[in-house]
Structure formats: C-alpha cells, structure tokens
Amino acid sequence: MSSSRSTRPHHSSRLGSGSGKKSKASQSTRQLIESLQTHRVNTLTELCRIERIAASCDSEDDARAFQGPMTAAWAYYVSSNQMLSELRGLTPNYPFCGDILSHAQGLVRNDPESNRSWNLAWLCLVKITDDDLISSFAGSEASRPEMWGGRQPSAEEAQQLAACFQYEWEMAVQNMLRHWQATPTWY
Structure with a gap:
C-alpha cells in the first residue's frame, strides 16, 4: 500500500489469516458495535470516529466484529x-x-x-x-x-x-x- 491517499483498515490484511483463535471481541468493541446496530450513532462525525477506531484495531477479533456493523451503519446513515x-x-x-x-x-x-x-x-x-x-x-x-x-x-x-x-x-x-x-x- 504505497498511496498516502488510500487507506485500508489496519486489520484487513489479517482477516483471512485463519489464526484459529476463537476469542470474543472486547467489551469496548461490543459497546461501539451495539451503538452502530441500534443507530444511536448516526452522524457523520460520530461514524467517522468509530470508523477510525475500527481501522486501528490491534485485535483481529475486534476488527472482524466491526466489519458488518460498520458497513450497515454507513448504509443506514445514507438511506435514513x-x-x-x-x-x-x-x-x-x-x-x-x-x-x-x-x-x-x-x-x-x-x-x-x-x-x-x-x-x-x-x-x-x-x-x-x-x-x-x-x-x-x-x-x-x-x-x-x-x-x-x-x-x-x-x-x-x-x-x-x-x-x-x-x-x-x-x-x-x-x-x-x-x-x-x-x-x-x-x-
């Protein structure tokens, strides 16, 4: 990834690694995901804030947990x-x-x-x-x-x-x- 304009979620390169770990997403990640799923967060500023958190996850489980809810939250932001x-x-x-x-x-x-x-x-x-x-x-x-x-x-x-x-x-x-x-x- 050489382009400075292009970003990739920090975790995306590890998603297919198949580490075999079955640990759960962290408590703070679950709370953020719940706020996305319940649409308590539905403003550009707040969605971008959570998106930055998701992109900087150190935990592969946390990174995976964010994928679907983050995508759905952006779709809801537009469609709502x-x-x-x-x-x-x-x-x-x-x-x-x-x-x-x-x-x-x-x-x-x-x-x-x-x-x-x-x-x-x-x-x-x-x-x-x-x-x-x-x-x-x-x-x-x-x-x-x-x-x-x-x-x-x-x-x-x-x-x-x-x-x-x-x-x-x-x-x-x-x-x-x-x-x-x-x-x-x-x-």
Whole structure:
C-alpha cells in the first residue's frame, strides 16, 4: 500500500489469516458495535470516529466484529436521510438537492467498483464529485418554474441561480469529504 491517499483498515490484511483463535471481541468493541446496530450513532462525525477506531484495531477479533456493523451503519446513515439532512445543514441558503444524493446512490449501487469501500456515504460523495452531478442538477433545478414562483426564468436568471446552487452544494460535499484524512477503501 504505497498511496498516502488510500487507506485500508489496519486489520484487513489479517482477516483471512485463519489464526484459529476463537476469542470474543472486547467489551469496548461490543459497546461501539451495539451503538452502530441500534443507530444511536448516526452522524457523520460520530461514524467517522468509530470508523477510525475500527481501522486501528490491534485485535483481529475486534476488527472482524466491526466489519458488518460498520458497513450497515454507513448504509443506514445514507438511506435514513441523515446524510441529506447534514448536507442541507451545510447549505442554509440553497438547500442541497435530494435528487443528487438519490442519483449518486443508484450510480454507486450499479458500479462494480463500489466494492472498494465499506462506506456508502463516502462512495456517494466521491460519485457526486467525480461524475460532476452538482453541475448537472444545479442547472436543471435552477430552470424549474417552481424556483421562480411558477414563471419560466430567463436563461440569465437560471444561470445565476445555478451558480449559487453549485457553489454552496460543492462546498458542502467538500466539507463532508474532509472527514476522511485517507480514503476508506479496501485497496
């Protein structure tokens, strides 16, 4: 693993080692996993905090115990609309378009490369950025008559509003991506 941008859970290289040990996950790991499974933790900041703990596990049993619950917690974070709520919290002037996130989820789920990470939220944010979804959706949203009190906006008006959408939405996505010092990928 030579890339400084790529991270792999500290434990992942040991997962297939077949050590034969049958010890249980530690008490603190079980508590964190329970908080993931019961969705007591469902914010970007807290999920990232637990993800960092999971990635730095010294115990192979703890590392294995985190895999499924961490993956499921990220999927729940996205599907429960918590991610959209947090994106909208970062875009107070021009609320983030939910269709962007829905479209990104569809693209990620249909992308064979999506198995490179356990983190659906990160995959969606990267897809939004890499596929320039904000630019596409900002233009179409700004042209909708509903944005203009039912009237059709002029091209210039729509362009100005699209630029405002694009700026604020891109800043929100970049702000969220800053939570990962290294990408949460398997390889």
